[in-house]
Amino acid sequence: MKLLIGTQQSPVASEVLARMAIVRPILMGLLTGIKQDVLDELGGMGNMKLFMLPRAYRQGCGDVGFCFEWAIHDAIRRQDPMVMERLTDASKRCNLNGSSFQSILFGVEKSGKTRIIDTANELLTDDSRILTGAQAQPPKLKTYMNMLASSFHRPETRASLPSSINGLWKADLFFGATDTDRWLGTTLKINAKQLEGAKGLRIGIVPATQGASDKIHKDDSKNLIICPIPYDGSFMELFYTGWRIVQQFISADAKLPAAVELPAPADRQVAKELEMRRDFPIFDVVKALEAQSQTDLLTETQREVDVFRLREGDNVLNDLLISPVASHTGDLKI
Structure with missing residues (x-):
């Protein structure tokens, strides 16, 4: 099994760029959590388009x-x-x-x-x-x-x-x-x-x-x-901000949510960037956003971990998990 870890490396330089950096692993986390048979019907994980996320994703109370x-x-x-x-x-x-x-x-x-x-x-x-x-x-x-x-x-x-x-x-x-x-x-x-x-x-x-x-x-x-x-208004606040953007985007059928749902200008700008790419595969969207996000906010490392897998019906754990992790240096200002 592969664990993809996003670790905070630098203080936030831009509200929008920081949000894009945190939204990327959230999108990947939701994608990898979709049942395999659903992904197969949509052409596989690498081909599933962003506008299909609201149709395929089923929110779980324990995701966060x-x-x-x-x-x-x-x-x-x-x-x-x-x-x-x-x-x-x-x-x-x-x-x-x-x-x-x-x-x-x-x-x-x-x-x-x-x-x-x-x-x-x-x-x-x-x-x-x-x-x-x-x-x-x-x-x-x-x-x-x-x-x-x-x-x-x-x-x-x-x-x-x-x-x-x-x-x-x-x-x-x-x-x-x-x-x-x-x-x-x-x-x-x-x-x-x-x-x-x-x-x-x-x-x-x-x-x-x-x-x-x-x-x-x-x-x-x-x-x-x-x-x-301790919760110091830094990384966890940014993580929840990114989570809110993605959830409202999904609720709006992969379109720009109403202003009352995302009133903050920086949040809406990130949602607009997602809406512009709703017809592209999620993998490609995540890659495209990397170029215009604060790339030094998160550094991604991938490592193998040993796991036991226990089947529950025909469902088996996905091979990739994404988890953002805060750095102990500097506060995030959002």
């Missing part, structure tokens, strides 16, 4: 949250200090010792069609253990990975899990220290109100709420160490 999970996962792997400082402090409260921290993605496509596990074979060993907080020998994580994956869609499998981790299948990623070979079940929610605890989960990651304290704290009702990721 899924990108949030991948962004946090990649920030840990890149050792982004904005995320790592928060998570290392949270992990200390879970008695995770070590100094070389990493992430193993254990994600669910929110439509429920497929499940993926970034196995990170180079990270897990036969003695990798998951810290549960229970007064007992921590279970070996690698032993239960396949069973945890099956438990999401097969409730009968959950009965076979040790009682200390019988809710660990709800994890979105495992945060751990490779030098001590110990890991923590971690759940992420872009909406903090949807955060749920379960046996085996130790950390809950959410965006910081404006006006509320962003201190790391324990939620006794969920038995989770809550780790808010």
